[in-house]
Amino acid sequence: MPKQLFIKTFGCQMNELDTEKIAGTLSDLGYSLTDSPDKADMVILNTCSVREKAEYKCYSDLGRLRELKKENPDLIIGVGGCVAQQEGERIVEKAPYVDMVFGTDNISDIPKLLGTSRGKPRNKVSTGRRRAKYAGNVSGEVNIPIKRSNPVKAWVNIIDGCDKFCTFCVVPHTRGRERSRQPDDICREIRGLAAAGYKEVTLLGQNVDSYGKDLGGNAGLAGLLSMINYIPGIERIRFVTSHPADFSDRLIDAMTELPKVCEHLHLPLQSGSEEILERMKRNYTYKEYKDKIKRVREAIPDISITTDIITGFPGETDGDFNMTMDALMEIQYDGVFAFKYSKRPYTPARLYDRLVPSAVSKDRLDRVFELQNCITLLKNQACVGREFDILIEGNSKKDRGKLTGRTRTNKIVHITKRDGISTGDMLKVRITSATRASLTGEVG
Ligand code: SF4
Numbered sequence: 099m100p101k102q103l104f105i106k107t108f109g110c111q112m113n114e115l116d117t118e119k120i121a122g123t124l125s126d127l128g129y130s131l132t133d134s135p136d137k138a139d140m141v142i143l144n145t146c147s148v149r150e151k152a153e154y155k156c157y158s159d160l161g162r163l164r165e166l167k168k169e170n171p172d173l174i175i176g177v178g179g180c181v182a183q184q185e186g187e188r189i190v191e192k193a194p195y196v197d198m199v200f201g202t203d204n205i206s207d208i209p210k211l212l213g214t215s216r217g218k219p220r221n222k223v224s225t226g227r228r229r230a231k232y233a234g235n236v237s238g239e240v241n242i243p244i245k246r247s248n249p250v251k252a253w254v255n256i257i258d259g260c261d262k263f264c265t266f267c268v269v270p271h272t273r274g275r276e277r278s279r280q281p282d283d284i285c286r287e288i289r290g291l292a293a294a295g296y297k298e299v300t301l302l303g304q305n306v307d308s309y310g311k312d313l314g315g316n317a318g319l320a321g322l323l324s325m326i327n328y329i330p331g332i333e334r335i336r337f338v339t340s341h342p343a344d345f346s347d348r349l350i351d352a353m354t355e356l357p358k359v360c361e362h363l364h365l366p367l368q369s370g371s372e373e374i375l376e377r378m379k380r381n382y383t384y385k386e387y388k389d390k391i392k393r394v395r396e397a398i399p400d401i402s403i404t405t406d407i408i409t410g411f412p413g414e415t416d417g418d419f420n421m422t423m424d425a426l427m428e429i430q431y432d433g434v435f436a437f438k439y440s441k442r443p444y445t446p447a448r449l450y451d452r453l454v455p456s457a458v459s460k461d462r463l464d465r466v467f468e469l470q471n472c473i474t475l476l477k478n479q480a481c482v483g484r485e486f487d488i489l490i491e492g493n494s495k496k497d498r499g500k501l502t503g504r505t506r507t508n509k510i511v512h513i514t515k516r517d518g519i520s521t522g523d524m525l526k527v528r529i530t531s532a533t534r535a536s537l538t539g540e541v542g
Pocket of ligand 1: 261262263264268269270304305341
């Protein structure tokens with residue numbers, strides 16, 4: 099009987115991809131995935147430290163796993179991801195029942211860590227972070243086996259780390275400086291995905307618009323997109339996350355000209371106030387941001403645009419916040435990911451004064467959601483009666499009688515199951531109804 103592995107993933111798509119790498123690595127060691135920690139021989143928390151809440155949740159989950167380990171002393175507990183990278187051995191000090199800790203660049207070290215963790219006293223567990231320094235393996239991720247969670251769409255990492263050092267963000271401290279993968283290596287991976295039946299790839303990085311700056315030459319993300327566009331079998335290409343300061347006209351041209359590049363852009367604004375953007379060290383003004391949105395909408399009128407917003411950044415006055423609300427009204431995003439500001443270690447903003455009380459940040463966050471929910475609903479309702487190309491991604495999570503797919507603009511669409519339609523099919527679907535979260539349609 100294969101050993102059972104449960105992985106809980108926090109945070110962004112980069113972490114989702116890391117989870118697939120952890121699952122692939124452990125699959126080679128005889129583990130298969132289970133959906134319940136109670137049935138597991140090994141539980142891994144793949145952590146995120148972008149927000150304090152995610153870090154807090156990691157420690158509260160560890161508390162629950164401690165109880166599980168009392169019932170099953172053979173249970174192996176691992177902690178990976180950004181909190182592991184940031185905290186290192188402090189995790190073992192706080193939770194001595196943890197068997198292994200590995201940073202974001204140390205997934206390939208898991209077999210070694212497992213080899214050492216079983217025979218050692220629990221307070222002497224090796225940490226991936228220490229090994230990373232020892233091995234200096236910042237690009238050791240490339241050939242890690244990946245157990246993909248979806249059979250038709252795949253994440254492909256193109257750049258690790260970030261050089262931007264926004265004043266609120268811990269990522270450059272956990273994932274390090276920018277390191278682009280070689281284009282040949284990325285294309286080889288994508289050709290392999292196409293041969294295995296994958297139809298869609300999403301290129302991932304903390305700042306994909308910076309892709310290639312460290313490789314010399316000037317092909318950048320636009321050049322990489324053109325290469326991938328010619329790979330037979332791949333029908334859709336997405337990329338995330340873009341940075342407004344680096345998002346270029348050249349990239350807009352590539353999105354316009356390359357037929358496989360989808361009409362969706364995630365461009366984090368964070369705040370509509372020039373002063374707050376300056377304090378965040380985002381390196382663009384709201385006016386510059388708006389001009390880029392205007393240009394991309396002129397070039398690709400049907401594009402859907404999503405963003406990230408932070409409420410309650412230190413110094414954010416009612417007036418600053420109202421500028422963010424004005425920006426939401428003005429830009430009319432298709433969707434917004436919004437969060438309350440939380441103080442992160444190593445970041446300059448942790449030392450800023452003029453803190454915004456948590457209740458005020460929460461109230462502002464609620465107001466962002468309230469407004470954006472209306473805008474998103476109206477945008478989705480405008481799709482009713484129109485026909486879209488949908489890539490079927492699998493069964494609906496909520497309704498066994500339905501299949502779920504996405505438009506090129508990244509909107510979720512449910513259709514009723516019927517013979518002859520299966521995962522991986524590309525269909526023309528007419529939208530019949532819409533909610534804020536998704537669309538429902540009929541095959542045309
Ligand atoms: S661009 Fe800013 S927010 Fe994004 S990962 Fe880099 S430092 Fe963090």
